[in-house]
């Protein structure tokens with residue numbers, strides 16, 4: 001995949017990957033062996049017929065490739081850009097044995113990008129059954145569940161607490177990985193199919209689940225994601241200019257703080273920024289800090305680089321752009337100046353041992369290895385728990401010790417007719433959230449057939 005020069009792209013928010021041109025797409029599509037028993041399909045959580053869509057591309061027919069993709073996926077332009085294909089479809093490609101997997105994600109993106117204006121799935125004729133379903137949360141799980149239910153004939157309304165739809169795709173993943181116009185195009189297709197999206201409505205506060213049932217909704221799908229940041233619980237974490245990654249990314253992506261004062265949300269533009277964490281969120285925060293103008297950005301992670309949960313491509317891009325990876329290192333405390341602004345982090349080196357019962361290497365602190373890293377901004381990207389407000393307000397909804405809503409195999413919660421999926425039940429990727437949304441849609445239909453009419 002052609003990419004923009006790291007020295008140029010690190011100072012703007014434009015897309016890093018340029019997308020294939022036709023000749024590159026054809027060359028890549030023709031590498032697919034069209035296996036009789038394609039393992040790649042089993043590696044795809046939503047079961048896209050990968051060889052078939054690639055076959056159409058190899059015949060230079062992206063429109064037909066898109067028809068195949070859309071049977072299982074309403075968001076091919078998004079998934080083509082940000083799915084961790086290296087752990088899914090591409091991992092199972094027979095050519096991966098020679099380290100030469102077909103670039104399925106890049107081909108998916110090509111098909112979607114080159115047919116955006118001629119996508120006909122939104123003009124599909126659907127016979128409506130008049131049964132109303134409410135979806136809470138407009139991230140990939142809620143939108144996928146809603147999209148599938150729409151196509152089955154249900155009347156779907158999505159409630160979103162923020163002023164714009166898309167969940168993490170809107171407020172978390174930065175423009176340089178997923179441009180907002182791509183999200184808007186795929187959202188627009190669902191709206192054309194008849195999806196209603198009601199913004200600025202926090203279910204649990206603005207209205208309750210009970211009220212939704214009174215209003216006539218026959219089933220509800222909770223897809224409120226995981227928006228509660230985890231803090232390290234070490235001294236100094238309340239100092240000024242220490243952000244949670246969620247707040248930092250929401251300010252930039254959703255509230256356009258990089259364009260202050262044209263937009264009214266400010267953000268601190270650090271000179272020496274430090275991000276703590278090793279996941280996609282940490283990479284996004286570090287690369288965003290760089291694009292806001294930081295001269296140095298360090299990324300502190302307590303394990304080794306190969307153990308980072310972030311996608312490999314994002315790690316490579318971050319390093320190419322100059323992010324300094326400080327691995328096997330843990331923060332001990334944050335140090336502030338007299339005005340309570342962070343000025344340094346005391347860190348400690350870590351040692352990686354044998355693999356323990358958790359399946360990961362045992363980590364131990366190296367006593368006496370403490371040292372200081374100077375910084376004027378810290379972003380904490382240590383993971384997220386589900387937002388507890390809605391689950392805690394719904395009487396009878398069972399949640400586990402991590403705050404995830406508990407469901408059965410069909411994603412029905414402890415409350416009849418109330419289903420849940422995505423990060424709020426314990427996912428971690430867009431496609432996993434979508435898989436749960438799809439499965440829940442089928443279960444909702446079955447539930448309504450037995451209980452509604």
Ligand SMILES: Cc1cc2nc3c(=O)[nH]c(=O)nc-3n(C[C@H](O)[C@H](O)[C@H](O)COP(=O)(O)OP(=O)(O)OC[C@H]3O[C@@H](n4cnc5c(N)ncnc54)[C@H](O)[C@@H]3O)c2cc1C
Pocket residue numbers: 082083084136137138139140141142159160161162165166167168169172173201202203204223224225226227249280281284311387390421422423424427428429430431433
């Ligand atoms: C910065 C970042 C980068 C990521 N990068 C990747 C990546 O590259 N690839 C990948 O596969 N995954 C990535 N992920 C993970 C992925 O984005 C999530 O797994 C996925 O978005 C979960 O989808 P969801 O629909 O469950 O929830 P979300 O996307 O979190 O959406 C939930 C929505 O519900 C709304 N909401 C919450 N409570 C209420 C309420 N009470 N009433 C109404 N609305 C409510 C929220 O405002 C939000 O819009 C990333 C995550 C982050 C944070």
